[in-house]
Amino acid sequence: MLYRPQARRGWRRLPGDERGQSFTAQMLVILPLLLLLFGLVYDLGNVAAGVSIAQNAADLAAQEAGKMVDVGHYMAYQEIRLRPEAASVAQSIADDLTGGAFVVDGLYLDGALVLVEGRVAVRTPFLETFMGRRNITRPVVGIAEAAYGIEQEGGGD
Amino acid sequence: MEELAPLLMVLVILVLVFTMVAFVARVQPVKVLVVSAARNCARNGVETLAEGRGMDQALKTAVETAADGAAIDPAGLEVRAYTETRWGRGRVLTCETAYNVSTSGLPLLDWFYPRDHVPLRAKVSLSIEPYKSRWEK
Numbered sequence: 001m002l003y004r005p006q007a008r009r010g011w012r013r014l015p016g017d018e019r020g021q022s023f024t025a026q027m028l029v030i031l032p033l034l035l036l037l038f039g040l041v042y043d044l045g046n047v048a049a050g051v052s053i054a055q056n057a058a059d060l061a062a063q064e065a066g067k068m069v070d071v072g073h074y075m076a077y078q079e080i081r082l083r084p085e086a087a088s089v090a091q092s093i094a095d096d097l098t099g100g101a102f103v104v105d106g107l108y109l110d111g112a113l114v115l116v117e118g119r120v121a122v123r124t125p126f127l128e129t130f131m132g133r134r135n136i137t138r139p140v141v142g143i144a145e146a147a148y149g150i151e152q153e154g155g156g157d
Numbered sequence: 158m159e160e161l162a163p164l165l166m167v168l169v170i171l172v173l174v175f176t177m178v179a180f181v182a183r184v185q186p187v188k189v190l191v192v193s194a195a196r197n198c199a200r201n202g203v204e205t206l207a208e209g210r211g212m213d214q215a216l217k218t219a220v221e222t223a224a225d226g227a228a229i230d231p232a233g234l235e236v237r238a239y240t241e242t243r244w245g246r247g248r249v250l251t252c253e254t255a256y257n258v259s260t261s262g263l264p265l266l267d268w269f270y271p272r273d274h275v276p277l278r279a280k281v282s283l284s285i286e287p288y289k290s291r292w293e294k
Contacts, residue, residue: 023163027166027167031170034171037174038174038178041181042177042181045181045182046185049185049186049188049189053188053189056192056193060281067247067286067287067288093281093282093283096281097196097281147288148288
């Protein structure tokens with residue numbers, strides 16, 4: 001005996017144009033959600049990478065600023081102090097590595113340690129589109145030891 | 158055929174989203190490694206007052222840094238270390254690193270990157286240690 005499937009009672013088959021509308025409605029919900037998901041992956045990944053690069057920049061900026069010891073002041077008072085241009089040197093190192101995304105807010109000395117404090121602003125194009133948030137800002141601190149030693153050549157006699 | 162169109166549309170969108178996620182996952186780790194390689198190159202290069210040794214340890218460190226991460230093939234990493242003037246205290250050593258991330262195998266990316274790769278570059282300039290004793294005769 002041949003089996004013939006029949007339409008189940010109570011079920012209504014949608015006409016073709018209504019099925020199309022239903023699909024469009026679903027896509028209108030799903031597509032932004034998919035884009036939002038991708039946007040989160042992209043933007044947060046970008047922020048993580050940006051913070052990592054800014055950390056590199058902060059460490060290098062601290063190391064480079066640490067080479068700007070004010071030798072005259074040290075000789076007179078036995079106290080480590082950085083020359084005034086140390087801050088601009090730190091900022092220029094940060095600019096080289098981050099293209100201006102990392103801003104040095106402060107340069108401090110703690111004993112012989114040089115601390116560079118700043119913040120990195122990573123652009124978030126997807127979050128801006130969905131939530132109006134243009135960038136995510138994270139604080140970054142770099143630490144290095146002030147450079148010291150002898151600047152004269154050894155050897156000879 | 159009429160019912161196949163929505164399926165195809167969904168598939169194309171899914172492939173696009175997958176491509177974008179895979180692209181980001183491929184490029185981001187390499188970006189960090191290229192910058193780290195340049196940083197370590199400069200950082201190790203400036204630690205000595207001997208020019209030959211400085212250049213040698215700069216280049217070696219860059220390649221070793223890149224080799225630490227699985228995302229980079231060290232053979233494809235370009236490293237350049239140079240000083241504008243003679244090597245010496247306070248002179249500036251610049252390290253440049255470059256790497257092309259392959260995008261082959263990722264569908265639809267040819268539209269944006271027709272050369273099948275994304276070029277990544279990093280540059281770090283540091284001054285050679287100003288206060289350091291030279292022990293060799």
